[in-house]
Amino acid sequence: MEIIDRRRNPHGKNLENRQRVLARARAAVARATRSAIDQGTLREVGRDQAVTIPADSLHEPSFHTVFTKGKRQVVLSGNKEFSTGDRLSRPPGGRGGSGSGDGQGSGGDGEDGFRFVLTRDEFLDLFFEDLELPDLVKNQIVATETMAPIRSGISTDGAPSQIDMARSMRQSMARRIGLRRPKAPEIEALEAEIAALAESGDAPDRLLELRAELASALQRQRRVPWIDPVDLRYRRFTQVPKPSARAVMFCLMDVSGSMSEQMKDLAKRFFLLLHVFLERRYKHVDLVFIRHTETAEEVDEETFFSDPRTGGTVVSTALAEFMRIQRARYPQDSWNIYAAQASDGDNSGSDTQKSVGMLENDILPLVQYFAYIEVGTMAVIRGETELWRGYHPLSQRNGRLAMSRVSDRRDIFSVFRQLFARKVQA
Amino acid sequence: MTEPGLLYDGTDWDFRTLQRSYDAIERIACEELGLEVYPNRIEIITSEQMLDVYTAHGMPLTYRHWSYGKRFLQHESSYRRGYSSLAYEVVINSNPCISYLMEENTATMQALVIAHAAFGHNHFFRNNHLFRQWTEASAILDYLEFARGYVAACEDQHGVAAVERVLDAAHALSRHGVHKHGGARPLNLKLDQKRERERRDYDELMFDDLWRTLPGAKAKQTTDTVAERRRRLGLPEENLLYFLEKVAPRLQSWQREIIRIVRLIAQYFYPQPQAKLMNEGCATWVHQRIMTRLHETGQINDAAFLEVLHSTSNVIMQPDFDHPAGGPGFNPYALGYAMMSDIERMCIDPTEEDRNWFPDIAGNGDPLGTLRHAWANFRDESFVLQYLSPAVIRRFKMFRLLDDTSESTLLVDAIHDDAGYRAIRRSLAASYDPAVHDPDVQVVDVDLAGDRRLMMQHRTRPGQLLAQRDAEATLRHVAALWGYEVRLQEVDSETDAVLATHTASPPAA
Numbered sequence: 001m002e003i004i005d006r007r008r009n010p011h012g013k014n015l016e017n018r019q020r021v022l023a024r025a026r027a028a029v030a031r032a033t034r035s036a037i038d039q040g041t042l043r044e045v046g047r048d049q050a051v052t053i054p055a056d057s058l059h060e061p062s063f064h065t066v067f068t069k070g071k072r073q074v075v076l077s078g079n080k081e082f083s084t085g086d087r088l089s090r091p092p093g094g095r096g097g098s099g100s101g102d103g104q105g106s107g108g109d110g111e112d113g114f115r116f117v118l119t120r121d122e123f124l125d126l127f128f129e130d131l132e133l134p135d136l137v138k139n140q141i142v143a144t145e146t147m148a149p150i151r152s153g154i155s156t157d158g159a160p161s162q163i164d165m166a167r168s169m170r171q172s173m174a175r176r177i178g179l180r181r182p183k184a185p186e187i188e189a190l191e192a193e194i195a196a197l198a199e200s201g202d203a204p205d206r207l208l209e210l211r212a213e214l215a216s217a218l219q220r221q222r223r224v225p226w227i228d229p230v231d232l233r234y235r236r237f238t239q240v241p242k243p244s245a246r247a248v249m250f251c252l253m254d255v256s257g258s259m260s261e262q263m264k265d266l267a268k269r270f271f272l273l274l275h276v277f278l279e280r281r282y283k284h285v286d287l288v289f290i291r292h293t294e295t296a297e298e299v300d301e302e303t304f305f306s307d308p309r310t311g312g313t314v315v316s317t318a319l320a321e322f323m324r325i326q327r328a329r330y331p332q333d334s335w336n337i338y339a340a341q342a343s344d345g346d347n348s349g350s351d352t353q354k355s356v357g358m359l360e361n362d363i364l365p366l367v368q369y370f371a372y373i374e375v376g377t378m379a380v381i382r383g384e385t386e387l388w389r390g391y392h393p394l395s396q397r398n399g400r401l402a403m404s405r406v407s408d409r410r411d412i413f414s415v416f417r418q419l420f421a422r423k424v425q426a
Numbered sequence: 427m428t429e430p431g432l433l434y435d436g437t438d439w440d441f442r443t444l445q446r447s448y449d450a451i452e453r454i455a456c457e458e459l460g461l462e463v464y465p466n467r468i469e470i471i472t473s474e475q476m477l478d479v480y481t482a483h484g485m486p487l488t489y490r491h492w493s494y495g496k497r498f499l500q501h502e503s504s505y506r507r508g509y510s511s512l513a514y515e516v517v518i519n520s521n522p523c524i525s526y527l528m529e530e531n532t533a534t535m536q537a538l539v540i541a542h543a544a545f546g547h548n549h550f551f552r553n554n555h556l557f558r559q560w561t562e563a564s565a566i567l568d569y570l571e572f573a574r575g576y577v578a579a580c581e582d583q584h585g586v587a588a589v590e591r592v593l594d595a596a597h598a599l600s601r602h603g604v605h606k607h608g609g610a611r612p613l614n615l616k617l618d619q620k621r622e623r624e625r626r627d628y629d630e631l632m633f634d635d636l637w638r639t640l641p642g643a644k645a646k647q648t649t650d651t652v653a654e655r656r657r658r659l660g661l662p663e664e665n666l667l668y669f670l671e672k673v674a675p676r677l678q679s680w681q682r683e684i685i686r687i688v689r690l691i692a693q694y695f696y697p698q699p700q701a702k703l704m705n706e707g708c709a710t711w712v713h714q715r716i717m718t719r720l721h722e723t724g725q726i727n728d729a730a731f732l733e734v735l736h737s738t739s740n741v742i743m744q745p746d747f748d749h750p751a752g753g754p755g756f757n758p759y760a761l762g763y764a765m766m767s768d769i770e771r772m773c774i775d776p777t778e779e780d781r782n783w784f785p786d787i788a789g790n791g792d793p794l795g796t797l798r799h800a801w802a803n804f805r806d807e808s809f810v811l812q813y814l815s816p817a818v819i820r821r822f823k824m825f826r827l828l829d830d831t832s833e834s835t836l837l838v839d840a841i842h843d844d845a846g847y848r849a850i851r852r853s854l855a856a857s858y859d860p861a862v863h864d865p866d867v868q869v870v871d872v873d874l875a876g877d878r879r880l881m882m883q884h885r886t887r888p889g890q891l892l893a894q895r896d897a898e899a900t901l902r903h904v905a906a907l908w909g910y911e912v913r914l915q916e917v918d919s920e921t922d923a924v925l926a927t928h929t930a931s932p933p934a935a
Contacts, residue, residue, distance in 0.1 A: 001466045001544075003444055005469075006526075007471060009471075013475075014495060014498040016490050017481070017492060017498060019495070020590075021492045022495075061598050061899035062598055062601055063601070063867050064893055064896060067889055068890070070890075072828075073829070074826065076824065076827065079842065082841060083838070083841060084839060087835040087836065087837055089836075090835065114499075115503055116502070117506065
């Protein structure tokens with residue numbers, strides 16, 4: 001008998017198989033991730049997520065029978081009251097008092113939905129599949145602030161800590177061979193021979209010759225150093241600009257009386273989605289919440305979503321607040337700036353032109369992307385709103401402004417996808 | 427302080443404890459019970475590794491396929507959510523016999539599962555005729571290693587998708603990849619491998635009937651009679667994978683080899699469901715006996731023995747038919763253990779009834795010999811038919827229902843009384859007949875003169891047609907391997923009337 005402790009064996013034997021399942025059911029899993037979002041688990045987005053996919057996509061068929069008609073006998077345990085000849089009504093479900101080992105309903109496919117847990121990364125990968133941030137690359141290059149050193153070969157001077165020992169020794173060896181520096185064993189051999197001759201006393205000519213040779217060898221050894229400053233080689237680094245990995249996301253929302261809780265909820269979902277999406281691309285994402293009625297103010301997330309206000313609507317105040325905060329804290333050259341505005345579309349008439357002007361002249365040049373979503377309830381069928389009429393021509397002129405309408409939870413994701421769908425390169 | 431004579435005290439264990447327990451258990455198993463076992467290897471694993479083992483049907487390694495990932499995800503998900511706990515052990519029918527023990531087990535549980543798996547199951551694997559006949563315990567690990575390597579090599583060469591298509595199709599037919607009547611020939615996977623390959627080379631050389639009918643090669647008119655053709659093709663053939671591997675005209679040799687791998691592994695697993703009741707009953711009876719003896723001889727203390735009793739009684743729980751956890755079918759641990767304990771009782775302390783029913787064994791005074799004989803020579807169906815006693819029927823309060831779909835009610839046609847014992851025993855035994863679970867699907871003919879359509883037949887048992895969607899999906903897999911159209915007829919096995927027909931064409935290449 002032998003006892004083997006396998007606990008330290010490599011784990012994750014089934015990772016590969018697991019990946020294959022996901023690949024096989026990719027379409028179904030992607031659908032499931034999206035419906036998981038739609039069903040209101042947004043707070044959990046980004047944690048490990050359980051999803052359920054229809055078993056169909058992973059079904060393994062086989063030939064098996066189902067009992068359809070005729071007679072069969074089944075032995076059961078636990079008789080409490082029956083005698084031979086008793087008749088029992090069929091239990092609901094209609095498959096005999098018992099079902100049977102192979103009874104799987106008339107369709108014959110007994111498996112239910114298939115539920116499993118995706119890791120955060122798997123989930124988000126599937127969730128944001130095919131989406132990308134517009135103009136990401138271009139702006140990353142523009143927005144260069146930090147520098148990072150990268151290796152760029154070898155140089156002959158530098159800091160001692162950057163000495164490349166192997167290369168330096170190679171240089172030294174080449175130089176020693178090139179200048180024929182006597183090696184230590186050669187000198188030892190000469191000394192040994194001299195000592196032997198001096199002791200025995202014969203061949204004095206030879207002894208003199210050897211002594212001269214030794215003297216010249218020693219001199220040469222002194223003159224050609226074992227290692228010389230010219231041998232030294234240093235690793236060289238150059239500073240290259242690194243795209244800024246920071247982003248700031250401005251959430252602008254109308255919190256005036258006309259915005260119902262439901263509309264705010266829709267807006268919130270959209271903001272959170274955008275936040276998670278940005279977090280995938282940037283190491284660091286700042287959030288700025290600006291709410292406005294007739295005036296605008298920066299608030300924290302809690303207040304932003306929960307504290308109701310009443311009042312009229314002046315959109316340009318929020319845009320002005322946006323500009324103020326951006327100037328004060330988020331210089332364009334070191335931050336990637338995104339903004340999302342949610343509103344029911346109301347604005348005081350005189351303000352709309354002003355807002356559009358601010359947007360076009362001040363804000364759009366700063367931001368990577370400005371998403372405007374208009375939230376409304378299904379019940380209200382409305383024509384174009386004030387803001388929509390104002391923004392729409394602008395969005396035609398400027399690709400950085402994207403706008404869309406959302407009227408139901410279920411639409412959030414499709415609207416999001418529509419706004420961020422990967423553009424086919426022309 | 428550990429009392430003298432105790433193997434361990436408390437719940438913690440270390441490798442010395444395991445060794446001591448093993449030695450004590452081995453002494454009882456081999457000297458008192460006379461068990462014969464393969465050499466044991468005990469491996470300690472974590473819960474995650476246990477999930478891996480589950481995934482591969484308890485095998486230590488398999489080739490890569492998504493279906494294993496699926497099972498892994500299923501088990502993992504239900505384990506994580508606390509719906510199911512993992513087994514305390516898994517044992518592999520191999521030589522040496524490998525038992526996996528979970529690291530979380532207590533010292534008592536480790537001793538119990540050593541007795542259960544390393545001696546109970548191990549003895550059964552080594553001695554039961556089904557396992558001796560169908561599986562080559564010493565070759566299986568090597569063969570799995572070969573299979574894994576071969577499939578991986580094919581994936582490199584032909585692409586994962588191409589290999590997956592063949593594996594998917596072969597898996598769908600794996601229950602029809604077994605020589606059920608191969609009988610006496612022990613399956614030596616190593617030799618088999620070489621010999622079969624030679625034979626296939628020969629077949630490929632000689633067998634070109636399927637191609638001889640190509641238009642253009644205007645050979646002699648095919649004058650085969652049906653009988654002649656069937657004889658040459660070896661039809662009818664119920665081993666679908668075997669037939670496809672040998673005869674399917676459009677498969678490449680690596681595809682045949684993969685079918686063969688699936689087929690041989692299916693063959694290896696073939697005995698397991700047929701002897702599940704006995705296997706679990708044997709292991710449970712053995713562990714219970716060994717742990718009792720350890721307690722009687724003062725090698726484990728009362729607390730440990732209580733844990734054993736608690737664990738065993740959980741395992742052998744049989745919920746009633748109307749219990750939510752119950753339902754059709756018997757817990758193999760419960761029924762197996764009950765029948766074996768009953769055999770022991772009858773050998774030592776028979777009643778008049780036992781003498782009438784089991785004159786051969788009642789009062790023979792040799793329960794161990796009787797049990798060893800049963801373990802070696804029966805499978806579930808025959809074991810129940812032979813040994814299910816009225817006492818056990820009464821204990822489980824068994825009754826039989828007649829389900830006639832033309833009636834609106836179910837009829838209780840036998841209960842645990844004199845009139846019912848035999849009927850119940852016959853029906854229960856029949857429910858363990860492997861033919862109940864595997865429909866009789868065979869290849870019956872190939873249309874050589876026409877479009878090479880493969881003709882298959884399902885000889886139905888009364889009232890039992892194939893589940894349609896699954897049958898058609900499976901048939902598409904058959905067509906993919908065969909390369910031409912496939913037709914499956916479901917016929918009444920008595921009247922030969924055709925009850926249903928399914929056809930499938932291979933996917934467009």
